[in-house]
Amino acid sequence: MDRALRTRLERRFGERLTGPVRQRHDETEIRITAADVTEVVRSLHDEPELDFRLLADLCGVDTGDRMQVVYHLWSATTVDWLRVVADGLDRESPRVPSATFLWKGAEWMEREAYDMFGIVFEGNRDLRRIYMPDDYASFPLRKDFHLADDSSRSPGLGVRPMEETLAPADATPATLLRRSGAERA
Amino acid sequence: MTTDARTPNPHAALDDPSVLIEDVVRESIVEAVPIGRTERQAEFYTLRDGEMLLNMGPQHPSTHGVLRVVLKIDGERVVDIDPVIGYLHRGVEKLCENADYHQAICYTDPLEYVSSLFCEWAPVMAFEKLLDVEVPRRAEYIRVLSTELNRVASHALTMGWFALDLGGLTPVLYSFIERDEIMEMLTALTGQKLLFNYMRIGGVNGDLNHEFMSRLGDWMSRAARHIESNQGLLNENEILVRRARGLGILDPETALRMAVTGPNLRASGVPFDVRRAHPYSVFPELDFDIPTRQEGDCLARYLLRIDEIKQSLRIIDRCLHQLPDGPVMARLPRLVRPRPGRAFAAVEGPRGMYAAYVISDGTDQPFRMRIHDPSFVHLQLVGLMTPGNLVADTMAIMASLDPVMGGVDK
Numbered sequence: 001m002d003r004a005l006r007t008r009l010e011r012r013f014g015e016r017l018t019g020p021v022r023q024r025h026d027e028t029e030i031r032i033t034a035a036d037v038t039e040v041v042r043s044l045h046d047e048p049e050l051d052f053r054l055l056a057d058l059c060g061v062d063t064g065d066r067m068q069v070v071y072h073l074w075s076a077t078t079v080d081w082l083r084v085v086a087d088g089l090d091r092e093s094p095r096v097p098s099a100t101f102l103w104k105g106a107e108w109m110e111r112e113a114y115d116m117f118g119i120v121f122e123g124n125r126d127l128r129r130i131y132m133p134d135d136y137a138s139f140p141l142r143k144d145f146h147l148a149d150d151s152s153r154s155p156g157l158g159v160r161p162m163e164e165t166l167a168p169a170d171a172t173p174a175t176l177l178r179r180s181g182a183e184r185a
Numbered sequence: 186m187t188t189d190a191r192t193p194n195p196h197a198a199l200d201d202p203s204v205l206i207e208d209v210v211r212e213s214i215v216e217a218v219p220i221g222r223t224e225r226q227a228e229f230y231t232l233r234d235g236e237m238l239l240n241m242g243p244q245h246p247s248t249h250g251v252l253r254v255v256l257k258i259d260g261e262r263v264v265d266i267d268p269v270i271g272y273l274h275r276g277v278e279k280l281c282e283n284a285d286y287h288q289a290i291c292y293t294d295p296l297e298y299v300s301s302l303f304c305e306w307a308p309v310m311a312f313e314k315l316l317d318v319e320v321p322r323r324a325e326y327i328r329v330l331s332t333e334l335n336r337v338a339s340h341a342l343t344m345g346w347f348a349l350d351l352g353g354l355t356p357v358l359y360s361f362i363e364r365d366e367i368m369e370m371l372t373a374l375t376g377q378k379l380l381f382n383y384m385r386i387g388g389v390n391g392d393l394n395h396e397f398m399s400r401l402g403d404w405m406s407r408a409a410r411h412i413e414s415n416q417g418l419l420n421e422n423e424i425l426v427r428r429a430r431g432l433g434i435l436d437p438e439t440a441l442r443m444a445v446t447g448p449n450l451r452a453s454g455v456p457f458d459v460r461r462a463h464p465y466s467v468f469p470e471l472d473f474d475i476p477t478r479q480e481g482d483c484l485a486r487y488l489l490r491i492d493e494i495k496q497s498l499r500i501i502d503r504c505l506h507q508l509p510d511g512p513v514m515a516r517l518p519r520l521v522r523p524r525p526g527r528a529f530a531a532v533e534g535p536r537g538m539y540a541a542y543v544i545s546d547g548t549d550q551p552f553r554m555r556i557h558d559p560s561f562v563h564l565q566l567v568g569l570m571t572p573g574n575l576v577a578d579t580m581a582i583m584a585s586l587d588p589v590m591g592g593v594d595k
Contacts, residue, residue, distance in 0.1 A: 105444030
């Protein structure tokens with residue numbers, strides 16, 4: 001944990017952070033709104049006392065009630081991984097500014113997040129499906145996309161709480177398959 | 186001959202000597218697909234004078250698996266390139282979210298079948314962070330030892346593939362000798378030959394055994410000499426060296442902007458290696474260097490991998506000398522339920538940084554499991570570096586970047 005980084009981040013982004021800076025093990029996490037992504041990421045990349053020039057990962061997350069885009073950054077100025085969470089994206093139409101103006105290599109990672117979650121990255125020149133076929137109509141990593149086969153579910157727990165609320169109590173794999181088909185239409 | 190006025194010949198203009206062919210073609214810039222939906226697609230699928238589209242793959246021998254590349258070519262020159270992936274997509278992330286923490290490890294295993302120990306290690310490290318497990322030191326040493334062996338096997342194969350893609354068949358046969366010996370060794374250790382499934386949350390599946398140690402000792406006594414002779418076969422080969430030098434140059438600034446990691450980044454002169462930049466496991470205790478090269482061309486990327494093999498041999502040697510006694514597994518329940526939280530872990534693999542980002546919601550299954558694979562990012566470089574080169578150089582550049590499609594397609 002790098003306490004100095006925490007102070008630096010709090011001083012620099014103070015009012016832009018939507019929650020406290022969280023630190024655990026070798027990770028530091030900040031949360032921002034989608035509207036602030038461009039400016040925050042640009043400052044993290046450009047300013048010499050932050051200097052996060054290496055994009056380690058970019059991914060989407062569906063929490064069940066909202067979407068997030070998560071950036072993992074590395075800098076020689078700290079021993080921590082920095083996690084920037086663009087939080088509170090509307091699940092119906094998630095939109096977030098693209099990071100391709102800084103990291104051209106984020107293009108495919110954003111395409112993947114679009115393909116899997118339907119998150120629209122404004123400013124990405126090539127936002128189309130990357131894994132799934134072009135005419136595919138669903139977003140597979142969303143939490144309301146159920147796998148037809150639930151045999152891999154561990155017997156220790158049973159059905160996951162979120163799916164319990166979404167699926168009828170007597171749902172069989174076949175019902176779930178039909179449900180996901182109905183939601184797609 | 187008389188022409189029929191009622192059914193005009195659509196190609197009449199082409200027969201008319203007073204109309205220049207170029208004018209006809211210029212008037213009709215061809216839309217190869219019905220209007221590109223993205224800016225990039227519209228740009229790529231609009232053909233100009235003399236340009237044509239050529240599909241390479243998905244079953245092309247030098248696309249390292251099932252990759253389809255749409256080349257826009259003008260004669261023998263590549264104008265633009267559009268890699269099409271997803272032929273091997275298995276939805277591993279979704280599968281992991283529907284399996285419990287122990288089961289998820291074996292789903293990540295076949296992601297990249299050339300270096301599967303690294304694909305296991307990143308998620309396992311993330312799980313350990315979530316669970317606050319302390320891994321026994323002996324287990325960490327065994328992990329380093331086995332993964333460095335895997336790195337040598339992977340790099341040996343890469344060198345052979347590189348030559349194979351440039352048209353030389355011999356080196357790949359020699360690199361398979363090297364790889365096979367290491368694979369036999371790892372089979373003795375893990376029980377499986379390709380997809381090891383060796384890492385466990387809190388340690389490894391089994392301790393070092395006699396067969397593994399004797400094979401390893403035997404191999405270590407001649408590994409350096411073997412690699413030296415394989416190297417001589419290629420590095421002193423005029424054809425290969427002149428072909429690869431100055432081809433597909435990647436400058437450090439662009440490499441960082443393209444989020445490149447691993448040997449491809451270090452061949453451009455950026456000394457970023459997760460083992461030193463963000464130390465994990467027992468790497469701080471081990472003595473080794475991070476080789477870099479300044480040229481950033483195909484030859485540098487190839488030569489850097491040889492340098493890395495030498496460093497890996499050093500690490501293996503150090504591991505064997507420093508190997509402590511003790512257990513190889515932490516004590517953990519069969520069913521693990523980490524507290525809600527998030528963890529990110531990254532390891533330095535033979536192709537770059539493998540990373541996993543795991544979110545726990547307090548149940549026995551990961552709520553979200555993200556896997557970052559370097560091959561996926563590096564494949565974008567083909568589109569950046571190929572334009573302007575010859576069609577045949579596409580394969581050379583791709584081979585030097587060394588993507589593995591299993592990892593690209595997840």
